[in-house]
Amino acid sequence: MAEKFVAYVGTYTHENSVGIHVYDVDVEHGALTERSVAEINNPSYLTIAKSGKYLYSIADEGVASFNIDQNGDLEKTSQKQIGGMRGCFVEVDTKNRYLFVGGYHDGRVTMMRLNDDGTIEGIADGIFHRGVAYTKTERRIDHPMVSCVKLTRDEKYLLAVDHGLSQVKVYRIDYEAGKLKLVDIIRCILDSAPRTIRFSHDGRFCYILDEVANIIEVYSYHEEDDKPVFERIQKISVLDKKYGMLTEATCMCQSFKGDYMCVSIDGYNGMSVLKRDNDTGMLSFEQITKISGDFPKSVSMLPGDEFVAVMNHDSNEIRTFQMVHGERPYVLQRSAPVKVNQPNCVRILKLQ
Numbered sequence: 001m002a003e004k005f006v007a008y009v010g011t012y013t014h015e016n017s018v019g020i021h022v023y024d025v026d027v028e029h030g031a032l033t034e035r036s037v038a039e040i041n042n043p044s045y046l047t048i049a050k051s052g053k054y055l056y057s058i059a060d061e062g063v064a065s066f067n068i069d070q071n072g073d074l075e076k077t078s079q080k081q082i083g084g085m086r087g088c089f090v091e092v093d094t095k096n097r098y099l100f101v102g103g104y105h106d107g108r109v110t111m112m113r114l115n116d117d118g119t120i121e122g123i124a125d126g127i128f129h130r131g132v133a134y135t136k137t138e139r140r141i142d143h144p145m146v147s148c149v150k151l152t153r154d155e156k157y158l159l160a161v162d163h164g165l166s167q168v169k170v171y172r173i174d175y176e177a178g179k180l181k182l183v184d185i186i187r188c189i190l191d192s193a194p195r196t197i198r199f200s201h202d203g204r205f206c207y208i209l210d211e212v213a214n215i216i217e218v219y220s221y222h223e224e225d226d227k228p229v230f231e232r233i234q235k236i237s238v239l240d241k242k243y244g245m246l247t248e249a250t251c252m253c254q255s256f257k258g259d260y261m262c263v264s265i266d267g268y269n270g271m272s273v274l275k276r277d278n279d280t281g282m283l284s285f286e287q288i289t290k291i292s293g294d295f296p297k298s299v300s301m302l303p304g305d306e307f308v309a310v311m312n313h314d315s316n317e318i319r320t321f322q323m324v325h326g327e328r329p330y331v332l333q334r335s336a337p338v339k340v341n342q343p344n345c346v347r348i349l350k351l352q
Contacts, residue, residue: 003350005303006072007032008055009311009318010043010345017341019043020057020066022073025348030307030320031335038074040064044344045087050094052349054118058087063101063112065120072351078119083126084108089148093155097175098124100149100158107144109160109171111180124178133165135191148196152221153203157183157228161194161208168194168208170228186230189213196251201258205281206230209263211248214239216261216274218281236283238263238272251298255305260286260323262308264296271299271310271331273323287329293317293337300346307334311343318343 005025011017019039023032043057043064055066055074062081066074082101087110089102099112099120107129113121129144145164151173152159158171158180170184188194192210199206199221208217218234238249247267254261254276261283263272270290274283293312300309302320308331309320318338321331 003303004072006035006349006351007309008046008048008074008347008349009340009343010046010057011340012044012342012344013042015341020046020055020074021340021343023338024072025302027302027304027307029335030302030309030322032309032318032320032338034338034340035071036073038066038076040076045089046345046347047090047092048347048349049092049096049118051096052352054096055347056090056092056099056120058090058101060086063087063090063099063120065118067118068349070351072349077117080112080120080122082110082112083123084110084128089146091149091151091158093151093175098173098178100151102146102149102160104145104147104163107146107162107164109146109149109158109169109180111178113178125180127171127180127182129160129162129165129169131165133191147194150197150199152228153199156223159186159197159206161197163193163195163211166190166192166194168197170230184228184230186219188217189215189235195249198252198254200278200281201254207252207261207283209238209249209252211250214247214249214265216252216263216283218283220281234282236274236285238265238274238285238288239268240285240288243268250296253299253301253308255301256303257305260301260305262299262301264291264299264310266295269294269296271296271308271321273329273331286325287331289331291319291321292333293319297344298346300348302348303350309346311346312337313342313344316341316343318346
């Protein structure tokens, strides 16, 4: 029996969209076909439980949980406030104990306790980032803005990317008490404005995407004397030349095999592809290409690593491209764009 996949696209619901759009995914041809929509206000970011039974979403009112049925459709089961301003990123541990929320507008990291049935119980802990940072690019003082929260692969630590402070704060997680404790700070390049972070599939390397600097900082990760150790081993541009002040990296994804990274580029309205060495974790630039749309907010590889889906936020569409590697690598659009209002995030699930 052929494997079946569904894609969940989080949107902004200012205009025509009403929530989370659910698509059947044809991985052989890189095509998405809409099957249903789950209504919710501004589900800008999503995450899926490892079990594949639950989906969690940002909402104007806080965070919400959904059951995923056998066809991949969604049923809303709970919604809770997060104790701060509107969140922008959600992460869940593999045992489905806690939901972690990043707050861009107020610089807050929130830890939400989950029930056995996947619903959200309420706030376990919350921490506001403090401090200021001088931004030479715009000559102003910036403030904390948490743009991403990500668990290490061993799930001992939560990394909170602070876009405003150009830092990544590292928190030790106490799962029994439901508490976060700051144990380290990764100081990114001054005024680089880190946007998001990803870990290699084996957990040995982490990749920090700096929006303003248009680079990826590569760090090795291990524990030493029960403490996290992050060492920067590389910084690499996601551009092949300078494209001006308005070019900014927005999101990145890793291929399922781990041998490529794709990065969406705002301003240039394109996508970069970088080859990854699975042994050393190091990256090398391969290509950059236009994506025929405006403001690519998110990218995701489709299972099989042959196609990549790009969420073009301002042109209200999803486009999929076939990746061709070799001596002269390129990407090729194979299917018609899928119209959806202000797509912001995509998550793909293999149905059981």
